[in-house]
Amino acid sequence: MADVISYREAVAEGIAREMRRDPSVVCLGEDIGAAGGVFKTTVGLFKEFGPERVWDTPISEQAIVGAAMGAAMTGMRPVAEIMFSDFLACCWDYLANEIPKVRYMTGGQVTVPLVVRTANGGGLGFGAQHSQATENWALTVPGLKIAAPATPADVIGMMAAAIRSDDPVVFFEHKALLAAKGAPAPPDHVVELGRAAVVREGADVTLVALASMVPLALKAADLLSGEGIEAEVIDLRCLVPLDMSTVLASLGRTSRLVTVEENPYQGGWGATVVSVVADEGFGLLDAPVRRVAGECVPLPFADALEERVIPTVDKVVTAVRTLTAY
């Protein structure tokens, strides 16, 4: 086993492991076959599994996700790729109205075990229509599970859990993390959905982050450590199920909370985390909560503009300082 693996290789590896294990797992999406995906996240799958398991599609987001749904209802475990998460809007009917509701509204007759994978988030200067962090779109829909791993090993472990899940999972792969490297995943690595990870321990403040905000929060924590402030960093890993137990337990130790989210403040997942804390954990707090989040503007193109809009290490550090001084 190589001693490091990239996040992008981990995506293909995670899918391949499940395809080897379970013949009902099939992939479909634009350019995912011989081309290996526009983000090279499906490299090797076509070669290993062939065109009967890895299907190139037309540019038809509704057909991709709709067909995945029909296949999932009838005995397959499809893994559908939507190239950029922004394009989820093109098949939003399936994510918002069809996939998550059919089990409920048929009184449990039909289940939809599928994964919709998609490249999420900014930081690469792709402009307003290819850079959004859209996981909070899915968060508004009852019936979808939402995974957003931050490390290569988690990509593999959570991919296993997502593909094995009998419920539908939207799997957000962060574009800014694709080149990141990390420890490889041991054989049979499965990371249960809905289990957050405490990725750094600290007694002074809890930083709750997701996907590319996790390494950012860790960097902020390192800087703060130099000032004598020890931050505990939680990688949520999933938005549904949402591991509030881990967040509340951490607050029991730190009594201060900052959420670090890339999506716009308005309607972002941090608001849900914070509202549960206000509802159930108010007594744990010694200071107000702070949300570091994206601004409510379309993502601009230039680096300097994009940085102004999405969270940065500096913004997190500043937020923590104001809280610890409270």
Add this chain to the structure above:
Amino acid sequence: MEPAELLAAYERMTVIRRTEKAAHDLFLQGLVKGTTHLAAGHEAIAVGASAALRPDDYVFATYRGHHHALARGATPEECLAELMSRATGLCGAKGGSMHLTKASTGMLGSYAIVGSHLPMAAGAAWSARLRGTDQIAVAFFGDGATNIGAFHEALNLAAVWKLPVLFVCENNLYMEYTPIADVTAVPRPAADRAPAYGIPGEVVDGNDVLAVEEAVARFAARARAGDGPALLEALTYRHFGHSRSDPATYRPAEEVERWLKHDPLDLARGRLVEMGVSEAVIGEADDRATSLVQKAVEAAKAAPAPDPDEALTGVWTDGGAAWRT
């Protein structure tokens, strides 16, 4: 069809017609909430197609789907109980009129977002092929759905992947209240589009159960043989308005009269008589249908309401609805 098969088809169509009438009456009595989209007039499409399909084939329908559920083996009692919000309803009263589903008989759902289920049917056909069965999938939809993006995406995908799926348009000349001809660039909203996807397209008299059965059987055989999808446009007419609140006054009286004279039940009856089936035998089928539906109405009325706590079950496959730990 042999006379016995046609008689069975006639009886099934009659059950559907009586069930739709019952749904209408129950609505007027305040016993059916929400809305209904009755399919009275469309019976021959559901029953003709079902006669040509195998029990393990898949069917996807729209919010106007009572007839497909009933043709595919749902009982009038299950359907009416669902409409009447009873615990014994087909979907435990979580679906309602627009979502009648009976997965155990391959009736994989009724979808209320116009056109959304066409890609799903393609997916079910894809799955059949991946699993190496020779099942096919059928999507029934209205003429209005032919102007939705998902229609075009599904047709193209099904054609390039050569999927065993049949797209059956129930062209009743109207979308909601607007004639389809006023908003569509070609005269035959479905069949005229087929050549654009390189698949066969055909128009059939959707009120003639034999014609529908014949066309569906032919296209189904073709799909099972691996020759890919087809598009069938079945011409028909709805006897009621679009939904429960629509008196359908926008339809010219002469048009309504012409179509009511071309009733699928009368047509089938005429064929039976031509085949030598006696009026007495046909009358017995009518009576069986009437009594089945009457009993269904009584049973549904007597059934209990769902336990309110059921509202919080069944989002996830573990039976629950929890979104957090």
